[in-house]
Amino acid sequence: MAIQGQCDLLQLTEHCGCGAKLAAADLREFLSGLPASRDPRLLVGPVTFDDAAVYRLRDDCLLVQTVDFFPPVASDPETFGRIAAANALSDIYAMGGRPLTALALMCLPSKQVPLGVARAIVHGATEKLAEAGALLVGGHTLEDPQLKFGLSVTGLVEPGHILSNAGARTGDVLVLTKPLGTGLTVTAAKAGLAPASLVEEANRWMSALNRAAAEAAVQGGAHAATDITGFGLLGHCWQMAKASGVRMRLRAGQMPLLDCAIEFASMGLVPAGAYANRRFLDGRVRICEKVALALQDVLFDPQTSGGLLVCLPAESVEKFRQAAAGQRACRCAVVGQVEEGDGEPRLLVEM
């Protein structure tokens, strides 16, 4: 896709995509000072750091709501729009839901970014929403020095299909559905050091909907799921392990990786968010010394529109794999297991 005019969106931002998230430690501190609702209709709220909130309208009708927006993660506006939409929709899928409507949020430096570029971003998002069967029903724009775009998405989830962070059980198997390394690849692209084919491959994965993975998870009787975004694989794993009161044993050598992710990490193209994620997890994760530094960097790398991490009973893994097989949006790998355990470290990473 051609870049419109001279406007390379990646060069307009310091932090790309979900790498712009507030650091996990700061977010926890911020949220701890806010009042929590005790309304019984709120089935999933902020306490478990879940992907989306679930609110009971009627016993047979549960509402799922989320919002996600960020600075550019791709050079081309339509691609950025597609990725931002896939990323926001992913929060609905990660709860086991299906999206219905979306509202767009855009912060626009209108002196720098022409309106045609802004419109192309929304076109890309609309295309993804159509693929998801959801409608763009409105939005809000602000004049702002930093371009940002995303969606607030509303959907429904069947009672009994909710995939929260808190459902992982001892003996479950962990399956990851997309390759890791988007933060590293985008940083390499920003540095002009990533071949176009690798950037396209990363863009394709970031644009891919997590719908098929979520459907396979629900069909496979998954106990819990989360999508891997700004806190990296290990950050989101830890949140799930903590919310579920379990320990997780991960196999670094089994992780699906984007081509060259390891090389980009070795070259020092590691986004700042990866270091923040590593700092937050200090003392909360124990990494075996056989796991090389560059591979560790990939595990901490902030992902944008990453795959689902699904917790399944061991006997359901084959059913899940079959349901996800042949889907271009999925590259599934068994990456670990859930064990009994309370307290830190909640994550053990082996080779």
Place this chain on the structure above:
Amino acid sequence: MTQEMTIDARGLACPIPVIRVKKALEGVARGRVVVLVDEQVAVENITRLAGYMRCSHQCAACEGGFRIIIEKPGSGGEEP
């Protein structure tokens, strides 16, 4: 011939310091590149790059940030 150069990357966000150091190291057969940065992230990334390019490095805190000294040994392996 051994060369020495200094790169002041203070105030620059990654990956810009990494790009500058990479270009500098590629531009000399052997020699020393001194890099000034003001962020821990840049220190981490530049030391990774130095290892990737098979260069030795030392890092010390200095006024306003960090000084990283990178030695490129040269392909012949002779003493500098």
